[in-house]
Amino acid sequence: MVTRISGFSSGLDIDELVKKMMSTQKAPLNKLNQQKTVIEWQREQYRTLNSKLVDFRNNKLSTFGLSNSIGAKQATITGNSSAVTATASSSAVNGSMSINVTSLATAANAKSTAGIGNVSMTDSIESLIASGKLDSSILVGDKVTIDVAGATPIELNKSDTLGTLMSRLNNSKEANVNAYIDSYTGTLVLTSKTTGKTAGVDNVVPPLNVSGAIFGAGGFKLGATQDGANAVLSINGIATERSSNTFTENGVTITLNAASLGTASNIVVSTNTDKIMDTIKSFISEYNSLIEGLNNKLSEERYRKYTPLSTEQKDAMKDDEIKLWEEKAKSGLLRNDTTLSGIVSDMRLASVTSVDINGNKVNLSSFGITTGDWTQRGKLVIADDSKLRAAIEADPDAVIKFFTQQTTESDPKKKGSATNPDNGLFNRLSNIVMTGLERLATKAGTSKYSTDVTSTFLANSTMGEQLRTIDKKIDSATLRLNMIETRYYKQFTAMEKAMNRYNAQSSIFS
Known part of the structure; x- marks a missing residue:
């Protein structure tokens, strides 16, 4: 280790002199650090956009493509609207049903023939036995056992409360x-909990599944089980029964609420045009937001004079100045990026290419949707709202297929093509975005599946390898600078020692 002597003899500020001499030597290292910082900034920006792409594909497109979003149906009830409620699924058949409810389905039940007197949910079984409200015969040792048909018995300690007993029964x-x-x-x-006829009548619904001494003479004295009954009704004049008050008919979930009392409930199933329009509008909004975000990065101004600041430069600046400088330095790092521009280009191509539906070519313009003028840069615009509504009402299946149709193509390249005529728009966009995510993963090490903007970058990527290479160069440059700095201090130290000897000799002669 070299002993550093500051200018006692010479009167020079050696530390400052070495610092100035090293500033020139540090230029290559500063450049390496700037290169590293730029790549790290680029990678961060890639990850932010990657998160939006994953969210668009995995959350937005998948939701828009659900049958209850893009293929929504609605059930409208006229007549007796209180006796019946109905919800139409996407598979519901358009048409009408007339329902008359004679009686609702009921559940099997049993109740005490005589109560045990005033109780609280906080009363323990042990205290109820001590007070004579329950008999000790309900215990097996210190426990109460409730048998459950075909399952493990429920066991309670005598110290457990009535509240615990109720919870264990109700939660089982x-x-x-x-x-x-x-x-x-x-x-x-x-x-x-199950309505309808009990076993022994039609062998569909079992009777009460529990038994045990606590329900017997020494306990709550349950009487005989009363059988449940099926709902009795007619659908379009056909008499029928259902074991539950909620059932599905022709894709419509029907719930019986009360007897009809002579007035039928008429259920009309139709396409939910408003819901489908809302889904398409939401899709366009999300699509435009993504396109805008990508286009903004691709056209962002690049300020090449604003390079990443070194530690010394930051030390000489205020926090606000550093912030403004770095905003300029980070701007335009992804300008005209080929990966991002490829995604945008393919998305725009997919949105204007027709889809073959039952031998007919259907495109967005068929629904009154255009890409707007050149200033929109590929955004979708509903130019004619009434035309979209009319298209949905005239042929909802064609509209749904335009967005959700899936190709049977086996060739991966053709299947994932932005212009595959057999693929609906949602599937085209999904394939395009996934291809883009794969390219970003290879280039920047981003995740193809996570929206987390703090997620760890993949180790093997082009930019990751660039950073590893730069780190090695930085280590080598730092080692070299340390050696140069040490040499400078050695030289100044030798000079100080020489001057010190000279001064000592001069003192002797004087």
Whole structure:
């Protein structure tokens, strides 16, 4: 280790002199650090855009493509609108149904023949036995056991409360009962969660699944189980029964709420034009937002005079000055980027290319949607709202297929083509974005599946390798600079020692 002597003899500020001499030597290292910073900034910007691409593909497009979004149906009830409610799925058949409800489905149940008296949910089983409201015969050792048909019994400690008993019964999927205790009379009611006729009638729905001493003479004294009953109704004049008050008919989920009392409920199923239009408008909004974000980066101004600041430069500037400088330095780093411009170009091409539907060529202009003028830079515009509505009402299947149709092409290149005539627009865009994500992953090491803008970059990528190479060069340059700085200090130290000897000799002669 070299002992550094500051200018005691010479009176020179050696540290400042070495610093100035090293500033020239540091130029190559500063350039390497600037290159590294620029690549890191570029990679961060890629990751931000990558997150938006993943979100558009995995969240937005997948949601828009759901049948209940782009293929929405609606069920409208006229007549007796209180006896029946209905919800149409995307597979519902357009048409009408007339429903008359004679009686609702009921569930099997059993209740106490006599209550045990006033109770609280905080009362323990042990305290109820001590007070004589329950008999100790319900215990097996220190536990209460409730048998559940075809499943593991429910066991409770005698220290457990009535609240625990109710919770264990009601939360048991296998027990399949709703338990209720009237706190004033201590009357227990068990009701099956499944409505309809019980076993022994049509062998479809089982009776109450629970049994045990706590329900017997020493406990809550449950009486005989009352069978459930099927709902009795007619659909378009055809008499029928259902074990549940909620069932599906022709793609429509129907819930029976009350007897019709002579007035039928008429369910009309039709295409939900408003919902489909809302889905298309939402898609266009998200598409335009993504296109705009990509275009802004591709056309962002590049300020080449604003290079990344060195540590010394930052030390000489205020925080606001550093912020403004770096905003300029970061601008335009992805200008005219080939990967991003390829994504935009393919997305725009996919949106203007027709889709073959049942032998007919259908495109967005068929629905009153255009790409606007040149200033829109590929954004989609609903030029004629009424034309879109008319297209949906005239042939909703064609509109749905334009967006969601899937190609049967097996060739990966043709299948993923932006102009594949058999692929709907959503699938084309999904393929384009995935291709772009794969290219970004290869180039920048971004994730193809995560929207997290803080996620770790993949180790193997072009930019990752560039950074590793630069880091090695930085290490070598830093080692070289340390050696040069040490040499300078050695030289100044030798000079100081020589001057010190000269001064000592001069003192002797004087």
